[in-house]
Amino acid sequence: MSIATENFLKEIYQLSQTPGGETKPGVVAEKLGISNAAATDMARNLAAKELIIYEKYKELRLTSKGQNLALALLRKHRLWETFLYRTLGINLSQIHNEAELLEHSTSDFLVSKIDSYLGEPAFDPHGDPIPQPDGKIPDTDELIRLSTAKQGQNYHVRRLSGSEDEFFEFCRDNSIDIGQSIEVEKHYPSQNSIAVKILGQRILLNNELAGKIYVEIKKY
């Protein structure tokens, strides 16, 4: 399994978990920074290996074999993030990129060692659930995206689910941290934005960004 293949499968999985995310070659291509033609090419290859189901002009769908591989990779990624954060003290904004490299060089043996060293964690430092060895994904039922949160309601930030440096930079600059209290002030549907209050500061977020912030209703 090559790095290109692994990343392609992972991207299809991630897109399939994104609301409104389309798993079409063009979208995958854009995410991976390759041409549409390359994505179509790869889609045909992966279909031949029975990792995805590919019908021309249709969305790409993972087979269960393909999904298992994607989940195994995501597991490696999130365990590495947890390890880098907890053990080496690397920043939330930096662990993603390092894990992105390491995940492809990690044997099943090594990942299980890391897992037991960390005490078999269910969530990574961003709050993202870590797929378990059996493929099950820890529950995030009580969490909702900030973009869909209720006006006037108070929440706790539970998950920062982005991958770009800039997302974490923005969160850090605006005190959006895991555990932080946050109040939804107002939705602006026409602006595709939401106003929230954090530590007395009013902040306007666009829905795309707010969709990467997961919150839980504050219990008093």
Added chain:
Amino acid sequence: MSIATENFLKEIYQLSQTPGGETKPGVVAEKLGISNAAATDMARNLAAKELIIYEKYKELRLTSKGQNLALALLRKHRLWETFLYRTLGINLSQIHNEAELLEHSTSDFLVSKIDSYLGEPAFDPHGDPIPQPDGKIPDTDELIRLSTAKQGQNYHVRRLSGSEDEFFEFCRDNSIDIGQSIEVEKHYPSQNSIAVKILGQRILLNNELAGKIYVEIKKY
């Protein structure tokens, strides 16, 4: 820098450090498990990138640029080994293979984090010196290869410098561990072998294997 390139440079470096080791395409090819033709091909490529000096039918020599890259890779390898051994408790015989993969996915940033976490070690768990950030290699002057050790003399095992699983399996099975006392009983030049005594047991080692075991004269 691709993985193939990195491994090729590292192999040239390692061969250049091996007594009687020839850095010719065929030898590198055999070590890396590729064809002679592929090695010649790679040699021409690396020469074009000024990482090695390549003259037809001559030995391959690293340029200082090439040597720096090889040393940086070796540093990553040995720091990973130290980390896997100390922190995750992985066996001496298993750390090499894992580090062999991880070394290629390790940023300079990450390696420096690992280095400080470990307290900037000078030697890895096999006793191999870890190249320092400036390219300097910690002293191993008092160490000699067991194959060249003096008859009748007592030593301490200080370094097990192999890479194959079988080498470590053999050492483990015969109590050849770092710190272990060892006495050279007799050389058998015609057999290319050496007889040693460990924990009361007499063992016959061929010189190739004994050349990977470094010892220090026992001080009473």
Added chain:
DNA sequence: AAAATAATTTAAGTAAACTTAAAAAACATA
């Protein structure tokens, strides 16, 4: 529904890292 636009696919080509087979050079030996 037709036309315009956008996405996807096909076609052709490239670069890296290999392969095998044949040719050339180096080395070893009688």
Added chain:
DNA sequence: TATGTTTTTTAAGTTTACTTAAATTATTTT
């Protein structure tokens, strides 16, 4: 030194993962 063996190199071909450009199909707009 001539011959035979081994090693290295060259040549030609493969696979993977891309590229750009052109053709095709799908979607959106009018």
